[in-house]
Amino acid sequence: MSSTTPTAHTTTAATPLVIPTSAAMTWLMGTTALAMIVYYFIGVEQGATAIFNGAQVHEFVHDARHFLGFPCH
């Protein structure tokens, strides 16, 4: 980036462009699904329901789970 690039922002920008959800669907849906899986493992796994046996996941993220408000013991 050139040092002469102005850093101030225009106040006359047009409306932001729209992302066609049909074309972007793979990325949007894939990202949503992955995020929900992460959410599940942080908040619920080996608590109310379990995919894996044991308590390692629950115990490892125990403090974060409590602090984020997820139901725990």
Add this chain to the structure above:
Amino acid sequence: MEKKLIFSGLLAGAVGGLTAWIFALLFAEPLIDRAIAYEDGRAAAQEALDRAAGFAIPAEEGGDVVSRGIQSTLGLGVGLFAFGLAMGALFAVTYAVCLGRTGQIRARPLALLVAAAGFVTVSLIPFIKYPANPPAASNDETVGDRASLFLLTLVIGVLVAVIATAVGQQLKLRLGTWNAALIAGAGFVAVIAIALLILPPLGHLDANVAATGAEHNTETPRALRDPDGTIVFPGFPADVLAEFRVYSVAAQALLWAVIGLVFAPLADRLLRSGQRPGVAPPQRETVGI
């Protein structure tokens, strides 16, 4: 464009998660230690009561699967960081869908609005009805019910927010942006309030009514009494509970605020470059920093 937005969301979520981690190390961990101390003290008092009554004392379970030292540092950090990434990703998807479909809102203000919506729907609404609890402040046997109710409040919040946004966009054509936003916002609050009133308090769950013999409002542990009714161990300390909850909701407000504030300039730059590929920048009105 959507890939770059998602990457920006992940970056914002990572920064937000790390911020929440530092916040939690400072404010949550001392309270979790006090809650665990209460848990240990209560367990000892319960054991003494059981012994006096002639019950068999179950053998001590094996040590922690993960040590407290790991839980309170690395585990806490990984949990909050991963949660931040997940929320950053969902934030970016929501932002991408809202772009250009929610009126003339510019890139940066839209980032803050989507972050505010994320905080309200994912963090605040579940918290209002089923607030965060430190360890030892819940009934183990109700964890399934509590998880279902918690996630239900979240799903209701997200659905009603989506509907309110769509309705607001329709009303805007007739009533103007200000009035449409007020009406859609009021409708959102009203529907959420009714839903939260209808959902059962945790104390009304069957397992809690059976355990306490009454429909209390919450399942927070009450004082432990001996057979004569004398209190031998106090109820869960109110200060620990109150402070933990304040810090919990504050940490999530912090997380969402950081996501919005980090994402806003990234999206602004992305959209600017996307709009005018290889074209000279428009006339700028220099307003300083």
